[in-house]
Amino acid sequence: MDEKWQKSFPVSWDQFHRDARALAWRLHGEGPFSAVVAITRGGLVPAAVVARELGIRIIETVCVASYDYEKQGELQVLKGVGEAVAGSDGGKHVLIVDDLVDTGATARAVRAMLPHAHFATVYAKPEGRPLVDTFVTEVSQDTWIYLPWDMGLAFTPPIRDGAKV
Numbered sequence: 713m714d715e716k717w718q719k720s721f722p723v724s725w726d727q728f729h730r731d732a733r734a735l736a737w738r739l740h741g742e743g744p745f746s747a748v749v750a751i752t753r754g755g756l757v758p759a760a761v762v763a764r765e766l767g768i769r770i771i772e773t774v775c776v777a778s779y780d781y782e783k784q785g786e787l788q789v790l791k792g793v794g795e796a797v798a799g800s801d802g803g804k805h806v807l808i809v810d811d812l813v814d815t816g817a818t819a820r821a822v823r824a825m826l827p828h829a830h831f832a833t834v835y836a837k838p839e840g841r842p843l844v845d846t847f848v849t850e851v852s853q854d855t856w857i858y859l860p861w862d863m864g865l866a867f868t869p870p871i872r873d874g875a876k877v
């Protein structure tokens with residue numbers, strides 16, 4: 713692990729589903745929302761859960777890439793928000809969903825596209841937190857969140873032999 717990341721926060725599918733559902737509960741009172749914009753790829757999974765819970769059927773994507781594993785590179789917007797969802801009102805009644813906010817670079821870029829939309833993430837780190845309207849769990853800035861789609865089952869050495877928390 714890069715020395716910038718001192719702690720790890722592994723999340724199972726079960727836990728992620730529970731946390732995404734908790735996000736939907738928090739968003740329930742904020743709407744109504746006419747559409748969800750998922751920030752790919754990480755936002756696709758919570759967007760599906762939230763859209764199911766809140767009965768939203770219009771799902772749009774904004775495609776952004778910035779990290780190559782744990783290294784942050786230049787932010788690239790590969791696909792913007794379609795006109796049908798973006799409209800002319802700056803995204804009023806639109807819900808933007810991502811898995812997490814870290815430095816806030818991704819959130820800042822997408823917020824600029826839809827300034828009046830509601831921005832929601834499952835996890836938030838302190839630097840990015842001010843950019844998010846609704847989130848579920850905060851983790852420290854030096855924590856790397858391991859999402860379930862990036863992991864597989866593997867042997868873990870006993871604590872006595874140097875297993876890391």
Ligand SMILES: O=P(O)(O)OC[C@H]1O[C@H](OP(=O)(O)OP(=O)(O)O)[C@H](O)[C@@H]1O
Pocket residue numbers: 751752753754755776777778779780784810811812813814815816817818819840
């Ligand atoms: O707040 P930031 O510092 O911008 O980091 C947060 C973003 O980084 C990750 O996406 P990534 O660019 O790795 O692409 P992915 O969703 O396809 O994994 C994560 O899913 C967020 O979208």
Ligand SMILES: O=c1[nH]c(=O)c2nc[nH]c2[nH]1
Pocket residue numbers: 779812814855856857858859862
């Ligand atoms: O899987 C991830 N975990 C993180 O903590 C993170 N921060 C930015 N991008 C990230 N992706």
Ligand SMILES: [Mg+2]
Pocket residue numbers: 751752753754755776810818
């Ligand atoms: Mg992402």
